[in-house]
Amino acid sequence: xxxxxVRDGVAAMFRGxxxxxxxxxxxxxxxxxxxxxxxxxxxxxxxxxxxxxxxxWGFYISNFAFLVGIAAAAVLLVxxxxxxxxxxxxxxxxxxxGLALAAVLSAMLFVIVDLGRPDRMLHLLPxxxxxxxxxxxxxxxxxxxxxxxxxxxxxxxxxxxCHYQQRExxxxxxxxxxxxxxxxxxxxxxxxxxxxxxxxxxxxxxxxLLGPRFIATAFVSGPALxxxxxQVLDRVTRYPVPRSVIQTLALIMTVSLQVSLFFVGVExxxxxxxxTAHAASIRYLYFGxxxxxSLAPWMWTALLMNLVAVTxxxxxxxxxxxxxxxxxxxxxxxxxxxxxxxGFVVPGFIPTPLGEVFEYSPTAVExxxxxxxWAFGALVFTLLAKSSIAIDLGDxxxxxxxxxxxxxxxxx
Amino acid sequence: xxxIRNEAIDQGRRRFLGAAAGAGAAVAGTAAGxxxxxxxxxxxxxxxxxxxxxxxxxxEIADAIGRIERRAKRRYGVDIICKDTPPQDDVVxxxxxxxxxxxxxxxxxxxxxxxNNLDRDSQMEYIRVLQMEExxxxxxxxxxxxxxxxxxxEGKYYLPVQCMQCDDPPCVxxxxxxxxxxxxxxxxxxxxxxxxxxxxxxxACPYQARHFNWRExxxxxxxxxxxxxxxxxxxxxxxxVEKCHFxxxxxxxxxxxxxxxACPTGARIFGNLLDPESEIRYVLEHKAVxxxxxxxxxxxxxxxxxx
Numbered sequence: 001x002x003x004x005x006v007r008d009g010v011a012a013m014f015r016g017x018x019x020x021x022x023x024x025x026x027x028x029x030x031x032x033x034x035x036x037x038x039x040x041x042x043x044x045x046x047x048x049x050x051x052x053x054x055x056x057w058g059f060y061i062s063n064f065a066f067l068v069g070i071a072a073a074a075v076l077l078v079x080x081x082x083x084x085x086x087x088x089x090x091x092x093x094x095x096x097x098g099l100a101l102a103a104v105l106s107a108m109l110f111v112i113v114d115l116g117r118p119d120r121m122l123h124l125l126p127x128x129x130x131x132x133x134x135x136x137x138x139x140x141x142x143x144x145x146x147x148x149x150x151x152x153x154x155x156x157x158x159x160x161x162c163h164y165q166q167r168e169x170x171x172x173x174x175x176x177x178x179x180x181x182x183x184x185x186x187x188x189x190x191x192x193x194x195x196x197x198x199x200x201x202x203x204x205x206x207x208x209l210l211g212p213r214f215i216a217t218a219f220v221s222g223p224a225l226x227x228x229x230x231q232v233l234d235r236v237t238r239y240p241v242p243r244s245v246i247q248t249l250a251l252i253m254t255v256s257l258q259v260s261l262f263f264v265g266v267e268x269x270x271x272x273x274x275x276t277a278h279a280a281s282i283r284y285l286y287f288g289x290x291x292x293x294s295l296a297p298w299m300w301t302a303l304l305m306n307l308v309a310v311t312x313x314x315x316x317x318x319x320x321x322x323x324x325x326x327x328x329x330x331x332x333x334x335x336x337x338x339x340x341x342x343g344f345v346v347p348g349f350i351p352t353p354l355g356e357v358f359e360y361s362p363t364a365v366e367x368x369x370x371x372x373x374w375a376f377g378a379l380v381f382t383l384l385a386k387s388s389i390a391i392d393l394g395d396x397x398x399x400x401x402x403x404x405x406x407x408x409x410x411x412x
Numbered sequence: 413x414x415x416i417r418n419e420a421i422d423q424g425r426r427r428f429l430g431a432a433a434g435a436g437a438a439v440a441g442t443a444a445g446x447x448x449x450x451x452x453x454x455x456x457x458x459x460x461x462x463x464x465x466x467x468x469x470x471x472e473i474a475d476a477i478g479r480i481e482r483r484a485k486r487r488y489g490v491d492i493i494c495k496d497t498p499p500q501d502d503v504v505x506x507x508x509x510x511x512x513x514x515x516x517x518x519x520x521x522x523x524x525x526x527x528n529n530l531d532r533d534s535q536m537e538y539i540r541v542l543q544m545e546e547x548x549x550x551x552x553x554x555x556x557x558x559x560x561x562x563x564x565x566e567g568k569y570y571l572p573v574q575c576m577q578c579d580d581p582p583c584v585x586x587x588x589x590x591x592x593x594x595x596x597x598x599x600x601x602x603x604x605x606x607x608x609x610x611x612x613x614x615x616a617c618p619y620q621a622r623h624f625n626w627r628e629x630x631x632x633x634x635x636x637x638x639x640x641x642x643x644x645x646x647x648x649x650x651x652x653v654e655k656c657h658f659x660x661x662x663x664x665x666x667x668x669x670x671x672x673x674a675c676p677t678g679a680r681i682f683g684n685l686l687d688p689e690s691e692i693r694y695v696l697e698h699k700a701v702x703x704x705x706x707x708x709x710x711x712x713x714x715x716x717x718x719x
Contacts, residue, residue: 115608123608201615280552351552
């Protein structure tokens, strides 16, 4: 039975029209390009990236931090669906969990491609390796991300399996895991924030506001992506997406963006009112240091995008129109990606702890590898969503016939 | 003053393997199997399954040393000797640097590069000499790339910075795989064969003291220092982090570190902090000393002072 479920589920992933196959092909090409670029990086070493002893983390870790936020944001569907019993949201919660799974996988890949010795990855495992737990925040991150991956594999697997067998899942059996997943989601992003804020050597990151800022921005970029994805699914599948789900997500996103912009303001005030040496990084970020300011245009663009987005979202008549809402989603998604990615990771290294201003920009290898990972994430999500929807709509279900064929086959 | 955290390091595991065992292993190496990806299949497998330094038995360490020496022979054509010198009892090393005497000649930097087999291609240097504005200790006004041929410059003073061998090292807590730790003699070392190259320790270090091998290190064969130590200056591979280790290959045998010997002005005082008769103890007790970024609580074992 379980084997049939997996077989039918996987088969459903590869049943689709011409445009579906074109989409899969497009993503696969990007993944392939990423693999080729990673091959170059493996061969030459990380010299093929723009990173240096001064700026030791760059585009990869920026995308990692952003994607952990996307993964955590699935909780915004899980909480109303399971805790507040919103039937409309429960109908799409599995899509959210699929998105979380794809995001957490991609986030892990971004860490792996950043390693100088990926062949020694096993050293990160407990027992086989030698995990520096509980001291190292990176060890914590490995633990919480792996746990989150398992939770987002296990729960949807069980629920889909029940749907496949056309029975209601036993809530008592999986509800404890749902509650665990809610706390776990918050923890993955808090731990990721602590990974940075733990560094006393980097005053730009070493602020208590970092955790709350990470959560707030995750609750902007996550819903923005979910809103856009749900509309696409609504259009290309027979899967009904209730309008009320979009509205709830838009409201959460509005409040979160307001809060995160408030946080930006708080940080700007604290750093610039009486400017200390610790404000050097944020000065570099917005205005540049020693005539070097390659991040500043990006950061101002991000700020502008977020301001336009928050204006659209805050004005009710605009937010309730899908056209405007979608513009706000795209702006906020890209805006947060810049702010929380490169705009957050890179200035932590500039100036260096010894006062050197040395800039960073990603190379073609880094950009191609990253595009490959994003495409891989999209591919994973597409396949998961495809089979999830097929099971939910009842297109794929356990049939008596399938079972009988098996029993018939057995004696022969 | 200085805590010695003699964490579960098993002294019994540490031994002098010395030249004899090393040479024996090298002979065995020449007879080993066919070339495979620049090394023999056996060595590649051995490296892959090699355990953490602190978990290896005597035999396993001897095997690892054999691989290190054979690899150096293959890569550079040089017979190196890799020892596994244990820390001495009742010794914790410390450093004091007289910034009134330092004139920024950078002889310490070049001596360190040669002694410790640093990659020449990327101009990796464990010591950074900062040219500072007189009247301020603000590092952001420091010049890292001044011309050492025209020193000393009027109105400037010089501040050499290297690994502070912190007694509470943030890099050690940062490492997710315990590839770096503080030895009983106070030196923070790296197991280059265990490091996964995540560079989180570099992020954690407030002194920019850690360096990464962004590519396979390049050293002219005639410049290789063949006298190497396991937790010290043995050749490294690409993709791992390295740092100043107070020249374990010298100091654990009672010699001075290369930077101290090279200094033409006598600005550098290195010694045993636990020995009340040592010169470094004299400096700490009689001079007005300071440490860099003391407010971060890292407890550096590297002091600066003036005449």
